[in-house]
Amino acid sequence: MKTLPGGTCDFAPPYLTIGKSDITFSASASDADGNLKYLHLKVWRTGYASSPLHDADHATNSTGAMTAFTMPWASFTHGVTYSWSVYSKDAEGATSAWGPPNTTSVCQFTVDHTAPSTPEVESSTFPASAYDSDVWSTVTFGTAGQFTFKPNGTATEVKEYQYSFNTAFDKKALPNTVDGHAPDPAHPINSGEAAVTLKPPHAGPSVLYVRSADSSGNISGVKKYQFNVKPSAELDTAGDVTGDKVPDMYTIDPEGNLALYAKTLGTDRLHFWMPAAYTTADGPAKPVADGYWTGALITHNGDWLPGDGIQDLVARMDDDGKLYMYPGDGYGGFDVNERREVLLPTGAPAASSLTQILSVGDVTGDGRPDMLATAGSTLWAFTGYTGVSFETATQLSGDDWTLRDLVYVGQIAGDAAVDLVYRTDTTGRVFLRKGKIHASGTGTNLFSFAVQTASADGTDFIYGTSGWHVVDIPIVIGSPDVTGDSIPDVWALRSDGNAVIYPGSSTAALSTTNMFNIINSSVGTSWSGYKAIG
Numbered sequence: 001m002k003t004l005p006g007g008t009c010d011f012a013p014p015y016l017t018i019g020k021s022d023i024t025f026s027a028s029a030s031d032a033d034g035n036l037k038y039l040h041l042k043v044w045r046t047g048y049a050s051s052p053l054h055d056a057d058h059a060t061n062s063t064g065a066m067t068a069f070t071m072p073w074a075s076f077t078h079g080v081t082y083s084w085s086v087y088s089k090d091a092e093g094a095t096s097a098w099g100p101p102n103t104t105s106v107c108q109f110t111v112d113h114t115a116p117s118t119p120e121v122e123s124s125t126f127p128a129s130a131y132d133s134d135v136w137s138t139v140t141f142g143t144a145g146q147f148t149f150k151p152n153g154t155a156t157e158v159k160e161y162q163y164s165f166n167t168a169f170d171k172k173a174l175p176n177t178v179d180g181h182a183p184d185p186a187h188p189i190n191s192g193e194a195a196v197t198l199k200p201p202h203a204g205p206s207v208l209y210v211r212s213a214d215s216s217g218n219i220s221g222v223k224k225y226q227f228n229v230k231p232s233a234e235l236d237t238a239g240d241v242t243g244d245k246v247p248d249m250y251t252i253d254p255e256g257n258l259a260l261y262a263k264t265l266g267t268d269r270l271h272f273w274m275p276a277a278y279t280t281a282d283g284p285a286k287p288v289a290d291g292y293w294t295g296a297l298i299t300h301n302g303d304w305l306p307g308d309g310i311q312d313l314v315a316r317m318d319d320d321g322k323l324y325m326y327p328g329d330g331y332g333g334f335d336v337n338e339r340r341e342v343l344l345p346t347g348a349p350a351a352s353s354l355t356q357i358l359s360v361g362d363v364t365g366d367g368r369p370d371m372l373a374t375a376g377s378t379l380w381a382f383t384g385y386t387g388v389s390f391e392t393a394t395q396l397s398g399d400d401w402t403l404r405d406l407v408y409v410g411q412i413a414g415d416a417a418v419d420l421v422y423r424t425d426t427t428g429r430v431f432l433r434k435g436k437i438h439a440s441g442t443g444t445n446l447f448s449f450a451v452q453t454a455s456a457d458g459t460d461f462i463y464g465t466s467g468w469h470v471v472d473i474p475i476v477i478g479s480p481d482v483t484g485d486s487i488p489d490v491w492a493l494r495s496d497g498n499a500v501i502y503p504g505s506s507t508a509a510l511s512t513t514n515m516f517n518i519i520n521s522s523v524g525t526s527w528s529g530y531k532a533i534g
Helices: none
Strands: 002-004 016-018 023-026 036-045 054-059 069-071 081-090 107-111 120-122 145-150 160-164 171-173 194-198 204-213 223-229 249-252 258-261 273-275 277-279 297-299 313-316 323-326 356-361 370-375 378-385 390-395 404-410 419-424 429-433 461-464 475-479 489-493 499-502 516-519
Touching: 054 069, 120 223, 145 204, 171 194, 204 258, 204 273, 297 356, 313 356, 356 404, 370 404
Parallel strands: 016 107, 404 475
Antiparallel strands: 002 023, 023 069, 036 054, 036 081, 081 107, 120 145, 145 194, 160 171, 160 204, 204 223, 249 258, 258 273, 297 313, 313 323, 356 370, 370 378, 378 390, 404 419, 419 429, 429 461, 475 489, 489 499, 499 516
């Protein structure tokens, strides 16, 4: 789904801006039965869907593309935001959901008859992916490539392009230049274009922000050029699925879809996501149906498919109540057709009774991933993973875990043992329980997590002092370090849909002074209603 000018459908603010130009709409689709007949295009002023500017079927060609439809610039009012969407219809009258796919949002753009149009961006090295998780860069993470900025209108209206991999727009490129120099025969560009060589800051789903400015100082709308960077060949580190050694995060949205958000080292927010689940059950890969992950418990932190060095996902599914390992594909995604059931040993609670699961890496020192879980009021440790089952299930609870949440297990206090972070809804606090090294000298004694008197300090440390009730922070989860200080951090999803990270500390409580936003509705992102993070 694209407009010209404008480019790929933009369904999250800030929306792209289109200047004083006729607007051409195009879209394409496919039909498993091979009898696609129409694409239905609807265009309306945002907020006035019942009074569309255009609402009609358009014939498709043999490739599934509709005949491009152009609306004159005079059809649109300066300063107004417009919406558009498309659905497909086959010869038998069956219709699809409204596009774009994988979201309930619609495409939007703002008309500005005084500003330059939002520029176009192209890169053969980092091709645009939009919402297609099958399109990846031709090079691996750590390699630079060229991006070309195009005026998307009259070439003379652009004085400069402003760009960055965040929203600071701290870099500039002049038209008719290649990396700041005049083009030469080996690097030709068209009039008004600028080419720059850039190295994306992380692997996986990425975004480059570009805008243009004219000689009067008018600023265009922002082009969000979305692309996927192929991970490097290095083995994944804990929590990292994109090969840049920074842990990433998976979410389950209100529609029951699994998505990957790639994190950059430091305090930058999360800019882009990609669908993380697909199936090859019927041949070529295709997205799983909406709702596949509804009710699932998810966690990732370790290589559960021995020997491939790739982070995998563990999930307790709601539809059948079973525990599964979903092997990672090396690109941050999972083919659900390849999942393997994880069997629990005799004496363990039924997988269907688990209320939380947390992959904790190798806690026991046997070289195999371990897992903590709660079943109602009890805390359990699952160890001795063989690739298909756990050898041992150990009940640890001397405490009641009914109103507690497992947050993280890792080295926080600074010694060789791993520590447990949990949240209790009773007091609205987060606690740190310091682990003890096992008497054998290998691994952590899991029973030091059972009650605070068994821990290294004999008492729990108040790690989050107040304001951590479930009603205020529905989901809280930890991850390996994302800030660069080697101490695990805490992610918190707030009730308003915003999400923040609290940098961890080995000596002090989590501080609101140091926390930073990663998802914020003020810049058009929200996790409102999200069901899981892991």
